[in-house]
Amino acid sequence: MTYDFNLKTKDNHLMIGDIDANDLAEKYNTPLYVIDEQKIRDNYKKLYQAFSSKYENLHMCYAAKANTSLAVLKILLDEGSYIDAVSPGEIYTALLAGFTPDRIVYTGNNITNEELKYAHETGVTINLDSISALERLSKIEGSEGKEISIRVNPMVEAGHHEHCITGGPKSKFGIREDEAVEVYQKAIDLGFKPIGMHSHIGSEILESEPFMLAVETMMDIAGRVHQEVGIDFKFLDFGGGFGIPYEPTENELDLETFTTDIIKLFKAKLDEYDMGSPSFYIEPGRFLVGNSEVLLTRVNNIKESYRKFAGVDCGFGTLLRPTMYGSYHHIVVANKMNEENSEEIDIAGNLCESGDLFARDRPMPKLEEGDLLAILNAGAYAYSMASQYNSRPRPAEVLVNKDQSDIIRRRENFNDLLIGQEVPTRLLK
Secondary structure, three states: OOOOOOOEEEOOEEEEOOEEHHHHHHHHOOOEEEEEHHHHHHHHHHHHHHHHOOOOOEEEEEEHHHOOOHHHHHHHHHHOOEEEEOOHHHHHHHHHHOOOHHHEEEEOOOOOHHHHHHHHHHOOEEEEOOHHHHHHHHOOOOOOOOEEEEEEEOOOOOOOOHHHEOOOOOOOOOEEHHHHHHHHHHHHHOOOEEEEEEOOOEOOEOOHHHHHHHHHHHHHHHHHHHHHHOOOOOEEEOOOOEOOOOOOOOOOOOHHHHHHHHHHHHHHHHHHHOOOOOEEEEOOOHHHHHHHEEEEEEEEEEEEOOOEEEEEOOOOOOOOHHHHHOOOOOEEEOOOOOOOOOEEEEEEOOOOOOOOEEEEEEEEOOOOOOOEEEEOOOOOOOHHHOOOHHHOOOOEEEEEEOOEEEEEEOOOOHHHHHOOOOOOHHHOO
């Protein structure tokens, strides 16, 4: 089976919403991130319906780290989302976007006292990752009686790359499953009111088996805590990691089977441990925004060396995933959508790094200088991981809603490279 990415074309051109991608590139220049608003909304509704039709007490917490654009947050707020924040900056941004503190779950790791204080003062739900953080939060004025959650490591791991695995014996995240009862009792002794439990095993999950195992393990941990410590959980948070197809040979996550199996297991474990009907929390990021955005980049150099290269006007400072994870991103020629592949070519970025490559030996139509490439699935962990490496300003980001387009992040200029810099007086000669 070949996944077709559900691309819309017209007159040999790629369409984003109802707008020609080539017109967007001409209007806003390249490189350019372009988000299709309707895809975000459709993705949210699809995932929410799949879960909530089987268990009504559901909260979807958007993993803001995937893309922290205020416009994206506003869209998801409008759809009814909660927020999964992993830093004080994400808390700040979510509050600015209009999320109330009760709709934000903060899960930090290796958190400082200052970060704990900020999270406490904002009133968001704090999901603690370690005994140290629990003890240090208890020393902050006004924290007594605070409702908290605790992250556990269910010793289940999944992910497309070792850097994306967040559970298992090598993971830095969460407390050990065998110390959960002790830690929850300690939280009570310190004056807290534990109301939640959290786990997260990894990302880009396209099959139900690892997630099922994580749910089963965490429910058993929560059951023991409920029975031995007397915790009546208000919510159980199973994290995110729901994947999307990046390669044409990958299949979509079978949502109906996945959600049916997960909720059936969840309900069975609730009954087994007599835990009532706590809220079921999930933290989708990539699933909601990943396929909503493309990166438009112009071919500016065709080079015949020992290999054939198509050089483009951006690099891993704009899209890091191929270099950091070896990730595959499908690439199409936005001005030659109906042309067949006729060559294998390397797609190279413009940074002074030998690893700055988007693709090796990629089958493509014959490329020419001036062609517009669209790198797909650039909505998650793309702009949010972008940098100014090689002193290259970050690109603009545009939001498309049907036939309307708006800049939601302006293109940076050279002045932006110097923000925050100061030169000591002694060097001003």
